[in-house]
Amino acid sequence: MVELTSKFPADSLTEMNEIVLPNDTNTLNNLMGGKMLHWMDICAAIAAQKHSNSIVVTASVDSVSFKESIRLGDVVTLTAYVTRAFNSSMEVFIEVYANSIPRGEKIKSNEAYYTFVALDSRHRPVKVPEITTQTPEQKEKFEGALRRRQVRLILAGKMKPEDAQELKNLFV
Numbered sequence: 108m109v110e111l112t113s114k115f116p117a118d119s120l121t122e123m124n125e126i127v128l129p130n131d132t133n134t135l136n137n138l139m140g141g142k143m144l145h146w147m148d149i150c151a152a153i154a155a156q157k158h159s160n161s162i163v164v165t166a167s168v169d170s171v172s173f174k175e176s177i178r179l180g181d182v183v184t185l186t187a188y189v190t191r192a193f194n195s196s197m198e199v200f201i202e203v204y205a206n207s208i209p210r211g212e213k214i215k216s217n218e219a220y221y222t223f224v225a226l227d228s229r230h231r232p233v234k235v236p237e238i239t240t241q242t243p244e245q246k247e248k249f250e251g252a253l254r255r256r257q258v259r260l261i262l263a264g265k266m267k268p269e270d271a272q273e274l275k276n277l278f279v
Contacts, residue, residue, distance in 0.1 A: 118236075119158035119189040119199075123150040127181050138177040143203065143217060144168070146185055151199040151221040154187040158197060159235040161225035166196060167259050171219040177205040183216075190245075191252035195232035196224045198252045220255060 123146065131142045148165055155163040177183060187201040203217035227233045240246045254273045260266035261274075268274075 119154040119187075121150055121154040121157060121185075121187045123153070123185045123187075125183045125185070127177055127179050127183060129179060132179050135176075136179040138179075138181070138183070140173060143173075143177070143183075144171070146183065147171075147187075147201050147203065147217070147219060148221065150185040151187045151201045151219075152223060154189055154199050154201075155197045155221075155223035155225070158189040158192065158238075159223075159225035159233075161227065161233055161235070163197075163223040163225050166222040166224050167263070168219060168221050169255070169259060171217065173217055175205065175214045175216045177203075177216050178207065180207070180209075182206040182208060187221075189238055190220075190248040191256075192235045192238050193256065195234060196222055196256075197235055198222055198255065200248055222256075222259065 125146055127138045131138055133139050148168070152163055152165065182205070184204045184206060185201060186204075187199050189197045190200045191198050199221045201217075201219050201221065202215065204213055205216045206213045225233050225235045238245075238249060240249045254277070257266060257271040257274050261268050261271060
């Protein structure tokens with residue numbers, strides 16, 4: 108079980124548990140990647156909704172890493188929180204742990220960054236509250252979020268590389 112500590116911003120912290128059932132697995136009895144991404148999207152969206160108090164839509168998913176397989180019967184714990192809020196978008200970090208209760212094993216399986224946009228009742232973007240950081244981990248993720256955002260915008264063709272000042276600062 109993931110312990111909820113002060114390293115997570117309380118206003119958006121979301122924890123979700125799922126058990127891997129036969130219908131969730133591939134022919135190797137491991138959790139299918141698509142099912143994992145589905146669960147991650149739900150958990151991250153709840154964190155974004157809690158922070159923004161709005162309906163949210165997924166804008167991007169990046170840096171998904173699959174480190175360890177999750178087996179049939181494992182309990183999956185997903186923990187998500189908003190790392191930074193921009194105008195109407197929010198970056199959400201999510202970690203995934205697999206718990207094999209009979210074997211007494213807990214492993215970190217996945218992590219990723221999701222971006223969500225908050226919408227009003229007419230499905231138009233709305234401003235979201237700022238994030239207040241308190242711990243060193245929160246501050247590190249908050250500061251890195253601007254660089255990750257610039258990479259996303261460049262890859263989406265919405266920003267020119269020469270305009271990405273935060274990324275330039277890494278090399279100057």
